[in-house]
Amino acid sequence: MFLFLFSAFAWTFRPPARIRLIIYHVRSIGVDSLSVVLLSGVFTGMVMGLQGYYSLRKFNAESFLGSAVALSLLRELGPVLSAFMVTGRTGSAMAAELGSMKVTEQIDALYSMAINPIQYLVSPRIIAGLISMPLLTAIFDVVGIYGAYLIGVGLLGVSSGSYFAGMESSVVFHDVWSGLLKSVSFGLIITWVCCYKGFNAPPMATGVGQATTESVVLCFVLILVWDYFMTSIML
Amino acid sequence: MIKVVDLHKTFGGQAVLKGINLELETGKVTTIIGGSGSGKTVLLKHLNALLLPDRGSVLADGKDLTKLGERALNEVRQKFGVLFQGAALLDSMTLYDNVAFPLREKTEMSESDIRKRVEERLAQVGLAGMGYKYPAEVSGGMKKRAGLARALAMEPEIVLFDEPTTGLDPLLGRSIHQLIRKMHATFGFTGVIVSHDIPEVFKISDRIAMLANGIIEEFGTTQEFLASQNPIVRQFLQQDAEGPLAVL
Numbered sequence: 001m002f003l004f005l006f007s008a009f010a011w012t013f014r015p016p017a018r019i020r021l022i023i024y025h026v027r028s029i030g031v032d033s034l035s036v037v038l039l040s041g042v043f044t045g046m047v048m049g050l051q052g053y054y055s056l057r058k059f060n061a062e063s064f065l066g067s068a069v070a071l072s073l074l075r076e077l078g079p080v081l082s083a084f085m086v087t088g089r090t091g092s093a094m095a096a097e098l099g100s101m102k103v104t105e106q107i108d109a110l111y112s113m114a115i116n117p118i119q120y121l122v123s124p125r126i127i128a129g130l131i132s133m134p135l136l137t138a139i140f141d142v143v144g145i146y147g148a149y150l151i152g153v154g155l156l157g158v159s160s161g162s163y164f165a166g167m168e169s170s171v172v173f174h175d176v177w178s179g180l181l182k183s184v185s186f187g188l189i190i191t192w193v194c195c196y197k198g199f200n201a202p203p204m205a206t207g208v209g210q211a212t213t214e215s216v217v218l219c220f221v222l223i224l225v226w227d228y229f230m231t232s233i234m235l
Numbered sequence: 236m237i238k239v240v241d242l243h244k245t246f247g248g249q250a251v252l253k254g255i256n257l258e259l260e261t262g263k264v265t266t267i268i269g270g271s272g273s274g275k276t277v278l279l280k281h282l283n284a285l286l287l288p289d290r291g292s293v294l295a296d297g298k299d300l301t302k303l304g305e306r307a308l309n310e311v312r313q314k315f316g317v318l319f320q321g322a323a324l325l326d327s328m329t330l331y332d333n334v335a336f337p338l339r340e341k342t343e344m345s346e347s348d349i350r351k352r353v354e355e356r357l358a359q360v361g362l363a364g365m366g367y368k369y370p371a372e373v374s375g376g377m378k379k380r381a382g383l384a385r386a387l388a389m390e391p392e393i394v395l396f397d398e399p400t401t402g403l404d405p406l407l408g409r410s411i412h413q414l415i416r417k418m419h420a421t422f423g424f425t426g427v428i429v430s431h432d433i434p435e436v437f438k439i440s441d442r443i444a445m446l447a448n449g450i451i452e453e454f455g456t457t458q459e460f461l462a463s464q465n466p467i468v469r470q471f472l473q474q475d476a477e478g479p480l481a482v483l
Contacts, residue, residue: 101325108285109323114309114335 004118004196011119018124023126029191033089040085041140044077045069045147053156054150062152066163067170069148074171074179078141079133080227083186086136087219091194094125095215096196099208100122104164107199122199126191133187134180141179178234185230186223193219236261237282237393237425242291244277251277253449255291259442262400262421264426266436268471269446275429276320278446280393282427283315284308295393313341316386316424317396320401322378330357331366331383333390343391356384359421360414376407379412387418394418396428401436408432412439433472437461445471 017050048069057063098121108115110117145167152158194215251274259265259282269275280286281293284300295311303311314321323395324333334353338344344352357366360380370378379399386394399415401407406479412432416439419426430436437443443460445453445468453468455461460468 104321104326105319105323107324108280109319109325111285111316112283112312112315113340114312115337115340116305116309125389 001192001196004042004122004199005126005192006123007118008122008192011116012123012127014119021120021124021125021132025125026132027172028226029090029125029128029187030132030135032136033086033132034087034139036085037082037136037140038138038143040081041078041220042147042150044140045073045182046143046151048072048077048144049151049156054156058132062158063162064154064166064170065148065158066145066165066167069152070145070167070171071175073141073144074175076179076227076231078137078144079179079182079186080223080225082137082140083133083183083223085140086133086187087190087194087216087223091190091219092192092212092214092216094194095198095212096193096208097203099201099211101198102201107181117199118169122191126188126196128193129187130170130184131187133183133190137180137183174234178230181234182227182230185226188206190219191228193222236294237283237292238429239278240292240294242278242281242293243289244281244286245289246277250449252281254286254452255446255449257444257451257454259425259427261425262444263441264415264424264428264439265442265444266428266430266440267444267446268431268433270471271430273446274449275446276397278396279427279429281311282395289474313389314392316389316391318379318382318386318394318396319398320397322370322382324378324381324385326370327473328369329366330362330368330370330373330377330384333370333381334366334384337385337389352388353384356388357381359387359418360384375402376379376411379403379411383411383414383418385422387422390422391424393425393427396426396430398429398431400430400432405435409435412436417437423465433474447471 028096049065052065053062054070107117110120110146142160149163153163197215197218199212201207237256237259239257240251243250244252255278261426267275267278270327277286277476280289284293289303298311299310300311313478323337326332328336331353335349338352340347353366354363357363360383362377362380362384365373365377373381396415403411412435415426428436428440440457443455443457444451447467453465455463
């Protein structure tokens with residue numbers, strides 16, 4: 001698996017540059033995942049607003065709702081949940097597409113045309129994953145914060161000023177970039193694992209399904225494990 | 236000329252090729268026949284190094300493909316065209332883009348020259364005006380023809396055909412054979428066909444090799460092959476379930 005990743009990076013820097021393919025996959029990973037990220041972001045924020053408000057009210061600390069929501073989203077929930085969404089929405093499709101190409105000899109066809117399939121199929125997807133994931137995470141964070149605002153301020157009566165003032169006083173730049181850095185690494189994990197599993201799908205009817213399932217499960221596990229290590233390093 | 240020397244290949248402990256020796260003459264069409272699972276496709280995939288042997292070598296233009304680095308191997312591969320069993324068209328592209336793909340990737344041709352070449356190839360295989368369709372929108376026979384157009388797009392010196400008529404009805408199978416014969420007459424490539432479509436495939440072959448038990452049991456011109464007294468060849472030609480060749 002590591003050799004596969006190394007090979008994909010090595011091919012990234014060899015001509016021809018696959019700019020059009022990278023743009024295509026940024027659209028495929030980024031734009032096509034946007035609706036699911038928006039929807040999950042806003043509802044995650046709304047749940048956090050609801051839960052956060054009733055938890056904080058026990059300590060008469062409702063005014064900290066903004067900072068609690070923002071810190072949770074920026075540091076953890078934004079990167080992790082948006083990575084889960086992209087894994088389910090795009091990663092699985094990626095594994096299935098490459099698996100299907102393997103089973104139907106399309107990857108062999110590329111080799112036979114003297115085109116390296118790693119360079120043509122994998123490298124652009126990995127670069128696109130590195131670009132798309134932090135953008136999707138940033139969008140998830142913003143809509144999550146406004147989702148919590150909608151519930152906390154709009155429904156439960158927390159003052160708008162204290163919601164944003166609490167956020168402003170507690171959130172530092174480190175919180176933002178640590179979350180975005182995580183999301184970049186998750187983008188790598190998703191594209192790497194899903195491409196690898198698709199590329200190595202067993203050549204049989206159930207092979208594509210097996211590759212898809214394995215890629216999603218492995219992505220989820222690796223994202224959580226890697227999240228723990230990154231958090232412990234960056235705290 | 237392509238020369239296969241003492242080729243061995245094993246998958247999961249099962250020896251599929253046990254010392255293949257074969258010489259494929261330039262400009263001729265050689266057909267490799269044999270039963271299902273005899274290793275025909277495995278042998279074919281060694282000819283342009285899609286598979287690498289455990290032992291032995293494949294020489295094309297005097298170069299041992301099994302020892303070449305990626306760059307040198309790619310240079311040799313550009314001399315090959317391959318028609319895969321299921322055509323292996325890239326399903327995210329139209330038939331036109333599939334045929335244009337190797338030209339865009341591997342040549343400096345202008346888009347207008349590419350258009351001219353692609354339309355010519357599509358017309359030669361009877362798919363004029365069908366280039367806008369996606370592989371999922373056309374029949375198996377049309378896919379094979381588009382695959383042939385792509386295989387011939389770069390005007391290769393050697394074309395490999397992996398079971399070109401499998402899955403097609405007899406009439407369509409015959410039309411694909413006629414198309415291969417026509418294309419061979421037009422381009423003069425060295426052809427290697429893997430097939431068990433007998434006797435139809437004999438009509439388009441100059442040489443026949445029979446693969447059985449991991450080795451080449453018989454090799455010769457079509458006439459020599461048909462006259463062979465090798466009991467395995469006789470059994471295969473007579474399509475007899477009983478004989479030295481284990482069927483089940």
